[in-house]
Amino acid sequence: MAFTPWYKEMAVYHIWPRSFCDGNGDGIGDLWGVLSKLDYIKSLNVDAIWFSPLYPSPNADYGYDISDYTDINPEYGNMEVFRQVLDGAHERGLRVFMDLVINHSSDEHPWFKESRKSRDNPYHNYYYWRPGRRGGIKGRKLLPPNNWTSLFEGGAWEYDSNLDEFYLHLFAKKQPDLNLDNPAVREEVKNILRFWLDMGVDGFREDVITFISKAPGLPDAYPKLPAANGLKYYSNLPAVHDYLKEFKRDVFSRYDCFVVGESPMTSADTALRYVSEGPDQVLDEMIAFSHMEADCLFTEMLPRPFDLVRMKRAFTDWQLKLEGRGWNALYIENHDHPRIISRYGSEKYRVESGKMLAAMYILQRGTPFIYQGQEIGMTNIALPELGMYKDVATFNLARIASRFLPQGKLLKLIQKATRENARTPVQWNDGPNAGFSTGRPWFSVNSNYREINVAAAEADPDSILNFYRRLLAFRRDNPVVLYGSYREHFPKDKNFYVYERNYRGRRLLVICSFTSEQLRFNAPDEIDLTKWEMVLSNYSICFTIGNGFTCRPYEMRVYSNE
Ligand code: GLC
Numbered sequence: 001m002a003f004t005p006w007y008k009e010m011a012v013y014h015i016w017p018r019s020f021c022d023g024n025g026d027g028i029g030d031l032w033g034v035l036s037k038l039d040y041i042k043s044l045n046v047d048a049i050w051f052s053p054l055y056p057s058p059n060a061d062y063g064y065d066i067s068d069y070t071d072i073n074p075e076y077g078n079m080e081v082f083r084q085v086l087d088g089a090h091e092r093g094l095r096v097f098m099d100l101v102i103n104h105s106s107d108e109h110p111w112f113k114e115s116r117k118s119r120d121n122p123y124h125n126y127y128y129w130r131p132g133r134r135g136g137i138k139g140r141k142l143l144p145p146n147n148w149t150s151l152f153e154g155g156a157w158e159y160d161s162n163l164d165e166f167y168l169h170l171f172a173k174k175q176p177d178l179n180l181d182n183p184a185v186r187e188e189v190k191n192i193l194r195f196w197l198d199m200g201v202d203g204f205r206e207d208v209i210t211f212i213s214k215a216p217g218l219p220d221a222y223p224k225l226p227a228a229n230g231l232k233y234y235s236n237l238p239a240v241h242d243y244l245k246e247f248k249r250d251v252f253s254r255y256d257c258f259v260v261g262e263s264p265m266t267s268a269d270t271a272l273r274y275v276s277e278g279p280d281q282v283l284d285e286m287i288a289f290s291h292m293e294a295d296c297l298f299t300e301m302l303p304r305p306f307d308l309v310r311m312k313r314a315f316t317d318w319q320l321k322l323e324g325r326g327w328n329a330l331y332i333e334n335h336d337h338p339r340i341i342s343r344y345g346s347e348k349y350r351v352e353s354g355k356m357l358a359a360m361y362i363l364q365r366g367t368p369f370i371y372q373g374q375e376i377g378m379t380n381i382a383l384p385e386l387g388m389y390k391d392v393a394t395f396n397l398a399r400i401a402s403r404f405l406p407q408g409k410l411l412k413l414i415q416k417a418t419r420e421n422a423r424t425p426v427q428w429n430d431g432p433n434a435g436f437s438t439g440r441p442w443f444s445v446n447s448n449y450r451e452i453n454v455a456a457a458e459a460d461p462d463s464i465l466n467f468y469r470r471l472l473a474f475r476r477d478n479p480v481v482l483y484g485s486y487r488e489h490f491p492k493d494k495n496f497y498v499y500e501r502n503y504r505g506r507r508l509l510v511i512c513s514f515t516s517e518q519l520r521f522n523a524p525d526e527i528d529l530t531k532w533e534m535v536l537s538n539y540s541i542c543f544t545i546g547n548g549f550t551c552r553p554y555e556m557r558v559y560s561n562e
């Protein structure tokens with residue numbers, strides 16, 4: 001883990017390699033493409049890159065199903081070009097973080113292939129293999145070992161007739177859960193960590209790390225139900241902390257690296273177990289989900305109307321609980337969520353809402369993560385047919401939603417809710433395939449690329465892109481943004497998100513409108529806006545009238561008392 005808290009001041013750019021930039025013309029993003037964009041990434045005023053998985057993978061979950069932890073997927077390059085990317089990033093002062101997916105591997109990983117050969121194979125216990133149970137009339141039916149459902153594909157168990165046993169998969173069938181409760185598997189993980197750290201990698205984002213221990217005996221979740229979510233038996237079990245502590249003791253304590261854990265369905269209180277500063281700290285930060293559920297229900301991402309109050313409550317909860325104790329990871333987009341402008345902002349007011357959303361989260365206390373394409377305000381795509389989608393999680397969503405929606409409405413729901421919205425190729429220019437590839441892109445390019453692309457944004461001083469650059473510089477240069485305390489105003493307001501940062505007498509008031517309506521904003525009584533200075537905004541001409549102003553669609557202003 002980090003020897004000093006340098007990660008507190010950094011900002012991270014997140015690359016999902018398949019759709020970032022294709023360097024060799026085969027239609028698939030790769031490391032040669034990344035190499036050609038390092039100067040662009042540096043120009044954003046970020047300090048690090050996190051790569052979604054680059055390892056060999058059969059792509060059942062596009063890299064999150066790994067078949068070799070210590071190599072590079074030939075689709076993305078090889079070790080040599082990876083080293084060039086690493087060196088090129090380091091030369092520019094950018095750190096590089098890898099994705100570590102150890103809750104599960106691919107079923108094509110040699111460990112799993114071995115494990116299914118026989119019950120006494122040395123690798124058998126690397127996974128959760130269990131005999132089935134007898135059920136049904138006269139016990140004629142072979143039932144899975146328990147009633148857990150998977151997050152991606154029906155039941156959580158898959159039968160293997162050769163062994164006459166089932167294996168556990170919390171995600172897709174091709175993602176068998178690794179048995180981290182087996183110390184031998186933890187040793188393998190440590191070796192993987194050392195391999196990349198010794199090469200010079202600067203840290204890891206640990207995929208669904210809160211799931212890596214399962215309750216002894218793998219009990220039924222709600223025993224009366226034939227199928228149920230087993231979350232309470234595999235999420236945030238006490239042993240997770242023990243294992244992370246072991247990784248810290250044996251590996252991370254020896255490297256000045258950054259470790260952030262992904263933690264779905266984890267509260268801020270629970271997160272404190274892992275990120276509270278002190279001897280028991282095992283992660284530098286955690287990736288929260290609660291603020292991403294303001295318009296959908298995790299885990300299936302089933303949409304519900306956007307509720308600003310819900311979103312604010314989530315942000316504020318994490319901000320306050322971690323204040324003085326731990327550090328936040330801040331994000332509003334990644335490869336698992338639809339584009340934020342289409343969700344919490346407005347495609348009609350794309351530029352205004354894109355900038356507002358950027359300021360809204362980047363000015364909070366924590367390390368901001370910016371996902372590829374977010375910085376130019378990319379939006380959702382609406383593919384005309386279900387068959388054009390490619391992701392196992394999309395198919396799962398369609399399967400679940402088809403139980404209560406007619407076919408016609410199903411497509412609309414998928415278009416809105418699928419995480420593939422974030423997986424369209426990055427739009428670099430208005431040329432063929434948006435400049436992403438000279439070949440045929442592996443996935444549909446959003447047809448709005450003629451208007452929304454990096455080249456156009458570079459040419460426009462008022463673009464979302466240039467706003468991100470200024471915003472990140474502002475954050476870097478102002479200790480009040482980096483270290484100030486956080487306090488929310490008007491938490492029940494349904495249109496405005498207003499919060500204050502305060503550091504040694506320097507105060508910032510951040511005002512964000514989440515509506516296309518014009519609405520009067522009045523500052524809190526104890527603040528006299530006429531004496532404060534406006535330091536950031538997303539409209540060019542701004543007046544203050546009385547102790548407030550008429551707020552335009554998705555307007556954002558930041559005032560400073562100095
Ligand atoms: C994480 C990843 C997601 C993946 C899942 C299973 O949530 O971010 O993309 O599908 O884990 O590995």
Ligand code: CA
Nearest residue numbers: 022024028030
């Ligand atoms: Ca390629």
